[in-house]
Amino acid sequence: MRVLILGGDGFCGWPTSLHLSALGHDVAIVDNLSRRKIDIELECESLTPIRPMHERLAAWKEVSGREVAFHYFDVAKDYQRLLDLIKEWEPHAIVHFAEQRAAPYSMKSSAHKRYTVDNNLNATNNVLAAVVESGLDIHIAHLGTMGVYGYGTAGMKIPEGYLRVKVETDDGAQVENEILYPANPGSIYHMTKTQDQLLFFFYNKNDKVRITDLHQGIVWGTQTKETRLDERLINRFDYDGDYGTVLNRFLMQAAVDYPLTVHGTGGQTRAFIHIQDTVRCIQIALENPPKPGDRVQIFNQMTETHRVRDLAQMIVDRTGAQIDYLPNPRNEADENDLHVRNDRFLALGLDPITLDEGLMEEVTGIARRYAQRADRSKIPCVSLWRAPAAAASQQAKVNQS
Amino acid sequence: MRVLILGGDGFCGWPTSLHLSALGHDVAIVDNLSRRKIDIELECESLTPIRPMHERLAAWKEVSGREVAFHYFDVAKDYQRLLDLIKEWEPHAIVHFAEQRAAPYSMKSSAHKRYTVDNNLNATNNVLAAVVESGLDIHIAHLGTMGVYGYGTAGMKIPEGYLRVKVETDDGAQVENEILYPANPGSIYHMTKTQDQLLFFFYNKNDKVRITDLHQGIVWGTQTKETRLDERLINRFDYDGDYGTVLNRFLMQAAVDYPLTVHGTGGQTRAFIHIQDTVRCIQIALENPPKPGDRVQIFNQMTETHRVRDLAQMIVDRTGAQIDYLPNPRNEADENDLHVRNDRFLALGLDPITLDEGLMEEVTGIARRYAQRADRSKIPCVSLWRAPAAAASQQAKVNQS
Numbered sequence: 001m002r003v004l005i006l007g008g009d010g011f012c013g014w015p016t017s018l019h020l021s022a023l024g025h026d027v028a029i030v031d032n033l034s035r036r037k038i039d040i041e042l043e044c045e046s047l048t049p050i051r052p053m054h055e056r057l058a059a060w061k062e063v064s065g066r067e068v069a070f071h072y073f074d075v076a077k078d079y080q081r082l083l084d085l086i087k088e089w090e091p092h093a094i095v096h097f098a099e100q101r102a103a104p105y106s107m108k109s110s111a112h113k114r115y116t117v118d119n120n121l122n123a124t125n126n127v128l129a130a131v132v133e134s135g136l137d138i139h140i141a142h143l144g145t146m147g148v149y150g151y152g153t154a155g156m157k158i159p160e161g162y163l164r165v166k167v168e169t170d171d172g173a174q175v176e177n178e179i180l181y182p183a184n185p186g187s188i189y190h191m192t193k194t195q196d197q198l199l200f201f202f203y204n205k206n207d208k209v210r211i212t213d214l215h216q217g218i219v220w221g222t223q224t225k226e227t228r229l230d231e232r233l234i235n236r237f238d239y240d241g242d243y244g245t246v247l248n249r250f251l252m253q254a255a256v257d258y259p260l261t262v263h264g265t266g267g268q269t270r271a272f273i274h275i276q277d278t279v280r281c282i283q284i285a286l287e288n289p290p291k292p293g294d295r296v297q298i299f300n301q302m303t304e305t306h307r308v309r310d311l312a313q314m315i316v317d318r319t320g321a322q323i324d325y326l327p328n329p330r331n332e333a334d335e336n337d338l339h340v341r342n343d344r345f346l347a348l349g350l351d352p353i354t355l356d357e358g359l360m361e362e363v364t365g366i367a368r369r370y371a372q373r374a375d376r377s378k379i380p381c382v383s384l385w386r387a388p389a390a391a392a393s394q395q396a397k398v399n400q401s
Numbered sequence: 402m403r404v405l406i407l408g409g410d411g412f413c414g415w416p417t418s419l420h421l422s423a424l425g426h427d428v429a430i431v432d433n434l435s436r437r438k439i440d441i442e443l444e445c446e447s448l449t450p451i452r453p454m455h456e457r458l459a460a461w462k463e464v465s466g467r468e469v470a471f472h473y474f475d476v477a478k479d480y481q482r483l484l485d486l487i488k489e490w491e492p493h494a495i496v497h498f499a500e501q502r503a504a505p506y507s508m509k510s511s512a513h514k515r516y517t518v519d520n521n522l523n524a525t526n527n528v529l530a531a532v533v534e535s536g537l538d539i540h541i542a543h544l545g546t547m548g549v550y551g552y553g554t555a556g557m558k559i560p561e562g563y564l565r566v567k568v569e570t571d572d573g574a575q576v577e578n579e580i581l582y583p584a585n586p587g588s589i590y591h592m593t594k595t596q597d598q599l600l601f602f603f604y605n606k607n608d609k610v611r612i613t614d615l616h617q618g619i620v621w622g623t624q625t626k627e628t629r630l631d632e633r634l635i636n637r638f639d640y641d642g643d644y645g646t647v648l649n650r651f652l653m654q655a656a657v658d659y660p661l662t663v664h665g666t667g668g669q670t671r672a673f674i675h676i677q678d679t680v681r682c683i684q685i686a687l688e689n690p691p692k693p694g695d696r697v698q699i700f701n702q703m704t705e706t707h708r709v710r711d712l713a714q715m716i717v718d719r720t721g722a723q724i725d726y727l728p729n730p731r732n733e734a735d736e737n738d739l740h741v742r743n744d745r746f747l748a749l750g751l752d753p754i755t756l757d758e759g760l761m762e763e764v765t766g767i768a769r770r771y772a773q774r775a776d777r778s779k780i781p782c783v784s785l786w787r788a789p790a791a792a793a794s795q796q797a798k799v800n801q802s
Contacts, residue, residue, distance in 0.1 A: 110534045113530050118519075118523055118526075155570040166568075175557070182583075187607075198599075205732070
């Protein structure tokens with residue numbers, strides 16, 4: 001099938017593009033290279049030496065014999081170009097990764113909050129409006145986040161998107177209903193993903209757009225079967241305080257003898273998935289689209305849950321690294337449980353890569369191999385969820401009243 | 402207190418500004434005059450002869466002796482100007498009307514969908530980000546809509562914002578919780594208001610911003626005590642298919658001997674409020690802000706519910722008008738019940754104006770008086786909730802599969 005990949009230069013988008021191309025699908029990428037431009041802003045680079053897009057694509061053609069097209073434009077800003085491309089190329093599916101995806105980055109300042117809201121919501125709305133305007137029946141698969149659920153579960157596994165609730169009516173009867181799981185975002189970034197859910201809900205209800213929303217856990221690992229084929233195909237690896245995800249940061253810290261940065265007690269439980277399983281999940285989602293008339297299909301795209309301090313300990317055990325307990329910049333509970341259903345992907349054949357099998361390959365194959373490229377000054381998290389000045393003044397006012 | 406009114410030139414914003422000024426508050430208006438510019442786009446004007454902003458404000462000063470400041474800029478686009486104004490003027494409260502507010506307009510085309518999403522969400526996010534960045538403790542009152550709830554109620558009065566639900570845990574126990582009422586928007590416009598709710602939820606949780614969200618019914622009527630004082634202060638009255646609200650359209654149609662346009666069976670039940678009660682409700686909301694640390698405070702701002710065909714009949718009885726039953730351009734149920742709680746405003750002293758008392762004054766005082774200004778060609782609704790071409794092609798695909 002023809003698959004249009006929005007954000008196909010990014011950490012998940014690139015390996016997904018290659019995976020789908022390797023399977024024989026006709027793949028075209030749209031990207032404004034915003035992630036590389038943010039590297040320039042943050043004065044930090046991928047630990048792995050990622051190559052420019054045209055070099056990547058030439059290497060892929062050499063290795064696989066397959067062509068992947070690349071369109072350089074901004075999905076959130078250039079609606080007409082997106083619409084024209086959809087009408088001309090008539091993709092069967094669109095995979096939508098074209099959003100700012102780091103929670104700490106979204107909280108750095110007002111400008112970062114505003115960019116994240118403006119970019120993410122206009123991107124998603126443009127994709128939906130363009131599909132409706134094209135009149136084509138295109139399946140949209142969107143990368144969402146487990147973070148839409150928040151992290152409080154009262155003795156209950158988090159279901160896949162929808163929650164069964166009972167409501168008492170005015171005459172004392174009980175009505176049962178299935179609702180979208182109540183949103184509880186923990187950052188501006190996560191909030192935009194909960195707002196995306198409402199865009200999907202509305203366009204699905206009003207225009208019957210077929211949509212799959214993938215609530216993904218924290219991705220770890222770097223390489224997939226395809227990105228390993230040639231060093232020019234290597235995927236990005238972020239280790240900085242904004243874009244680096246917790247496990248990849250620990251791996252890199254261990255490799256450069258930097259104490260593992262655990263925030264708060266490390267009692268936060270999070271859901272994880274290996275990048276190889278991410279690309280498999282997207283393949284499975286595309287092979288199993290919702291039927292016409294179906295509501296938005298939601299999968300939890302994760303394979304394991306762990307407490308942050310247990311992850312750190314796992315790496316300490318393997319590498320002898322030290323742990324550094326730091327104040328938590330986020331507004332969140334110190335400790336939480338998290339139990340998540342992921343029955344749907346398992347039923348469709350996903351055979352997860354576990355931390356046990358993949359972890360040391362990452363340490364040696366990626367983190368140690370490219371350790372000399374690391375800038376240690378970029379490791380600390382500097383984004384605060386509340387500005388210190390605002391927080392203090394707020395507190396002063398609370399005390400006065 | 403100092404009150405900044407964003408969107409203070411609009412149908413609700415203008416009478417609110419005068420009402421609060423008359424009460425002795427220090428009022429400043431921000432508006433980009435977008436509603437007047439949309440009049441130009443739609444080639445249709447307010448039935449009432451509204452005056453330019455500076456003439457309005459000069460007349461208000463003549464009549465009341467009070468000054469209202471006016472700042473001409475776009476809240477959704479000019480963040481720095483908004484922030485500077487907040488920091489310099491230090492308002493105690495901000496009333497946020499600065500959004501595109503017509504459901505049919507939001508559904509006219511992709512461009513109108515995109516404008517509504519871009520404008521409404523960036524406006525709300527800018528207000529919240531600016532309040533946080535200012536470090537000031539400002540109460541934000543926002544004009545939302547009853548449409549966030551959708552129109553299905555299973556034997557239950559719609560509560561004020563939050564719904565008590567029971568959830569079964571994995572071990573069979575029942576957990577009770579209060580959640581934001583599940584959103585069910587019926588248009589792009591209504592969808593942006595459900596997305597606003599998530600912005601409010603997040604900034605309230607993360608930054609302790611004090612917020613009141615007013616879920617308003619359909620406003621009817623034109624004048625308030627203050628706008629009646631001088632013809633130069635007159636409020637707008639929209640009768641066109643995009644911005645005209647159902648009851649005001651019926652009043653105007655009766656006045657110009659045009660058959661009342663009832664869509665579908667007219668069995669849709671809607672919530673209503675008179676514009677005079679709107680401005681009273683906003684006053685009450687400002688006088689009763691949430692306390693520091695409170696969750697978002699939500700009021701249902703409506704006073705009566707009626708079926709559309711019953712409203713039409715009420716006007717037929719008074720004026721002898723005819724009714725024309727037309728196809729419904731919206732994707733919605735033909736008939737629905739609607740029961741709404743509005744205990745909170747009633748408890749705080751709202752004494753509602755009923756349709757019975759206000760209706761004929763509107764017919765004679767406004768609709769008949771300015772009937773010669775009407776352009777009959779602007780009366781029909783032309784926005785379709787689904788493009789005919791897209792709908793047909795979708796149907797063809799459904800039939801094939």
